[in-house]
Amino acid sequence: MIYCINPLCEQRQNPDNVERCLCCGTSLLINDRIRLLKPLRELTENPFTRNEIFEVDDAGTKWNPVDKRRVMKVLKWSSPELVQLIERESLALQLIQHPNTPESNTLDDLFTFVPNNSHLTLHCLVMDKFEGQNLEEWIKSHEPISQSLALEWLRQLVEILDVVHRTEFFHRDIKPANIILQPNWQLALIDFGTARRITDTYLAKVSGSGGTETRIGNYEITSVVSHYYTPLEQVHGKAVPQSDFYALGRTFVRLVTGTPLMRLPTDQKTGNLIWRNKAQQIDKPLADFLDELMAPVPGQRPATTEVILQRLKILPRQSKVYRVTRSKTFISGVLIASASLITLGIYKIGLPAYAKNLVAEGQKLEAANNSQKAQSYFDQAVKIRPELSVQISQFYFDKAGRTKDDLNSEKKYYSLAIKYNPKDVDSYNNLAVACQLLQDIDCVTKAYEELFKLKPNIWEGHYNLGNFYETQNKYDLAEKQYRLAIQYSNNQATNAVNNLSRLKNLQGKYSEAAQLAIEGLNNTPDSYNQWRAALYKNLGWSRLMQKDYSEADKYLQKAFELDSQRVDVYCLLAKTKEALEQLDYASSYWEMCLLARTDREYLPEIQKWREEVLSRIFKKN
Numbered sequence: 001m002i003y004c005i006n007p008l009c010e011q012r013q014n015p016d017n018v019e020r021c022l023c024c025g026t027s028l029l030i031n032d033r034i035r036l037l038k039p040l041r042e043l044t045e046n047p048f049t050r051n052e053i054f055e056v057d058d059a060g061t062k063w064n065p066v067d068k069r070r071v072m073k074v075l076k077w078s079s080p081e082l083v084q085l086i087e088r089e090s091l092a093l094q095l096i097q098h099p100n101t102p103e104s105n106t107l108d109d110l111f112t113f114v115p116n117n118s119h120l121t122l123h124c125l126v127m128d129k130f131e132g133q134n135l136e137e138w139i140k141s142h143e144p145i146s147q148s149l150a151l152e153w154l155r156q157l158v159e160i161l162d163v164v165h166r167t168e169f170f171h172r173d174i175k176p177a178n179i180i181l182q183p184n185w186q187l188a189l190i191d192f193g194t195a196r197r198i199t200d201t202y203l204a205k206v207s208g209s210g211g212t213e214t215r216i217g218n219y220e221i222t223s224v225v226s227h228y229y230t231p232l233e234q235v236h237g238k239a240v241p242q243s244d245f246y247a248l249g250r251t252f253v254r255l256v257t258g259t260p261l262m263r264l265p266t267d268q269k270t271g272n273l274i275w276r277n278k279a280q281q282i283d284k285p286l287a288d289f290l291d292e293l294m295a296p297v298p299g300q301r302p303a304t305t306e307v308i309l310q311r312l313k314i315l316p317r318q319s320k321v322y323r324v325t326r327s328k329t330f331i332s333g334v335l336i337a338s339a340s341l342i343t344l345g346i347y348k349i350g351l352p353a354y355a356k357n358l359v360a361e362g363q364k365l366e367a368a369n370n371s372q373k374a375q376s377y378f379d380q381a382v383k384i385r386p387e388l389s390v391q392i393s394q395f396y397f398d399k400a401g402r403t404k405d406d407l408n409s410e411k412k413y414y415s416l417a418i419k420y421n422p423k424d425v426d427s428y429n430n431l432a433v434a435c436q437l438l439q440d441i442d443c444v445t446k447a448y449e450e451l452f453k454l455k456p457n458i459w460e461g462h463y464n465l466g467n468f469y470e471t472q473n474k475y476d477l478a479e480k481q482y483r484l485a486i487q488y489s490n491n492q493a494t495n496a497v498n499n500l501s502r503l504k505n506l507q508g509k510y511s512e513a514a515q516l517a518i519e520g521l522n523n524t525p526d527s528y529n530q531w532r533a534a535l536y537k538n539l540g541w542s543r544l545m546q547k548d549y550s551e552a553d554k555y556l557q558k559a560f561e562l563d564s565q566r567v568d569v570y571c572l573l574a575k576t577k578e579a580l581e582q583l584d585y586a587s588s589y590w591e592m593c594l595l596a597r598t599d600r601e602y603l604p605e606i607q608k609w610r611e612e613v614l615s616r617i618f619k620k621n
Contacts, residue, residue: 002028003036003054005122006115007076012043026116031108033059034072034126050082051075051193058126061108068128071102073193075123085193086110086123092195093127098163100156100188102127130188135176135255144258147282154252155312156187161248162305165241169195172239174247175229176254196239227565228261233298235564242298245308249293256282256290268528271296278402285315355384363395371412378420393421400430410434411443425455429464436468444468459488463496475503494524494531501538505545506605514542533563541572549579567593571609 004012004021011023020027029035036054043052051073058070075086093104104110104127113122139145145153157179164171172194180188231246233239250273254261257278265274273294276287289311295301302308362377382389393416400413414431417424428451435443451461466481482503485496497520504513517539524531540555553576559569574589590613593606 001038003039004028004115005030005036005074005113005124006118006120007043007052007074007122008115008118008120021116024116024118026118030113030124031111033061036072037069040071050077051086055129056126064105064108071127071129073125073127075125076120078121078123083123086125088197089193089195090125092167092169092192092197093125096164096167096169096192098160100130100160100182100186101164102130102188102190102192104128130180130182130190132180132182132188135179135181135187135251137177138181139176139255139258142258144279144281145255147256147286150252150256150282150286151312151316153187153255154248155309157189157248158305158308158312160187160189161244162309164189164195165244165305169197170239170241170244171195171247172234172243173226173229174244174251175226176251179251231298232296232564240298242301242303245293245301246295246298249290252290253279253294266530268530269525270527271529277398289315355381355388358384359388359392359395362392366395366399375416382420389420393417393419393424393427396420397424397427397430400434407434407438411438411440423454425451425458425461428454429458429461432461432468433464436464436471457488459485459493459496462488463493463499466496466499470499470503475507479503494520494528494535497523498531498534498538501535501542505538505541508545510542510545514539514546517542529562533559533566533569536562537566537569537572540569540576544572544576544579547579549576552576553580568603568606571606574613575609 002014002016002018004014004024004026005028006012006021006024006026009021009024009026012021014021014023014028019029035057037057038055040053040055054072054074056070056072057067059067073086073089075082087110090104090110093102104125109126111124113124114120115122157174161171169192171189171192173191174189178189178191180190182188226247229247229250231239231243234243250261253264253273253275257264257275259275259278261273264278266272267274272291276282279287282290293301293308302311358377358381362374362381365371365374365377378392382392396413396417400410400417403409403413411431411434414427414434417427418431421427428447432444432447432451435447448461448465451458455461462481463485466478466485469475469478469481479500482496482500485493486500489496497516501513501516501520504510504516517535520535521532521539524535526532536555536559540552540559543549543555544552553573556569556573556576559566560573563569570589571593574586574593577583577586577589594610594613
């Protein structure tokens with residue numbers, strides 16, 4: 001099957017043996033050398049998709065006569081800014097000389113093509129293809145990587161970045177999807193479409209308008225955003241070479257935890273990811289270093305790739321103490337020492353030690369998915385030493401937290417945690433949330449009944465129950481639970497205040513929504529950026545619906561500055577900019593509203609706003 005390059009063609013697939021597209025008549029042999037074999041990204045009619053990427057068969061030229069499979073990027077729009085980006089990518093690929101970055105040349109790999117009977121001028125860039133799988137797909141079917149593999153892959157990528165930065169470029173879009181694991185287990189860094197040239201002029205523009213070592217200036221430069229991997233300075237259009245280090249750190253958190261970043265909690269005070277409990281194979285020195293790479297301010301990150309490479313040489317030596325204390329040899333030595341104490345006749349040490357050994361063996365069995373036998377060992381241990389039930393309960397509680405996307409396993413392990421410690425309120429609370437996601441109504445009801453018997457005034461439980469009622473569109477019951485959460489938390493449950501404000505906006509009670517948002521902002525510390533962003537979003541939403549557009553714009557911009565990952569803010573800013581007749585800004589925000597991917601995009605209001613703008617677009621067409 002051969003594909004037509006024309007993005008406006010209604011039937012782009014063609015048989016192998018034809019020379020022109022059977023639908024639109026465009027030549028299927030591009031520049032007398034290239035045939036499009038298959039799209040590497042889904043082909044879509046979405047007007048906001050800027051380019052298409054194909055695997056191609058390149059017959060070669062006099063500069064590169066080898067016939068081989070390559071990759072071609074086709075720019076659908078011809079705006080000067082986007083043409084400049086693809087030209088800059090071509091220059092980067094030509095200048096950056098590393099075996100694990102794509103090769104291309106400006107002599108014949110960058111060209112324009114006009115489809116048959118079309119006004120379109122397509123800008124095309126051809127580059128070499130790496131065989132293998134990108135790490136975002138790879139990690140979905142593999143266990144989180146070990147410490148030794150993390151150190152090896154980190155070294156490989158920093159060595160690539162070292163060449164990139166020394167060539168006076170920085171990448172600006174490092175993430176697992178842009179890293180290819182080749183069959184020889186070497187990593188390749190791809191997609192230099194957003195790479196930026198490091199020049200004195202550029203750095204002067206970034207830092208010369210008030211910037212310092214730790215604070216970037218106010219000069220506006222085109223921003224590139226990959227949600228959860230892009231640092232704040234880059235979101236604001238002020239990326240620097242150290243922005244690549246932030247994205248690199250977050251990439252390795254994804255790999256060592258195996259967990260999508262959107263599912264990792266964030267410290268409300270610092271804004272840092274909370275991830276170490278999901279990567280217990282990673283020793284503290286390496287974990288500290290990854291957090292340093294992800295420091296919120298560029299000046300707090302390592303200064304250069306050379307510094308990182310030096311640190312990577314030291315890290316394995318720093319980790320030896322941690323590895324030794326966790327090794328089988330060390331643990332066996334401890335057990336031998338314990339056995340020696342028994343032989344010396346220490347009174348009553350044997351039976352308790354045996355019980356602890358049963359717990360250890362039970363944990364091994366559970367890790368091997370032999371849950372039934374593991375519980376048998378745990379039950380025997382508790383008969384000998386009842387106080388071990390709390391330890392076993394904590395083991396299952398922790399295991400539930402590591403089950404990632406497997407909600408049935410999460411439910412199972414929280415239930416087992418409750419079996420061994422029936423008074424553990426956290427297990428009941430978490431069990432209820434897991435059952436909510438499974439839509440197991442009976443389980444939800446029973447879990448909350450037991451939870452509120454043990455602790456009637458646990459505000460987190462009332463907040464979660466409010467969430468549950470809201471998903472069932474039982475807004476009155478949800479409001480009651482949110483208000484109980486606020487009451488029992490002494491008005492400190494910012495999340496409940498935020499949800500209640502959002503609920504009032506959904507109900508069309510905009511004055512109440514605004515008042516709740518203002519009260520929440522007055523009670524929320526300045527350091528709680530994400531919650532303040534949510535409250536400003538609700539306040540801006542209510543002002544928009546009250547047609548106070550300038551106030552709406554002001555509050556929504558504050559929300560964006562505090563948390564640039566919120567899709568609902570993009571959508572609301574788009575609507576506000578339209579109302580203010582700032583249509584260029586509105587178009588940009590609508591693009592972000594439609595294309596952004598986060599855990600919040602499934603909120604019903606976001607889906608409604610997206611459907612509204614798409615219906616308008618297709619109606620015009």
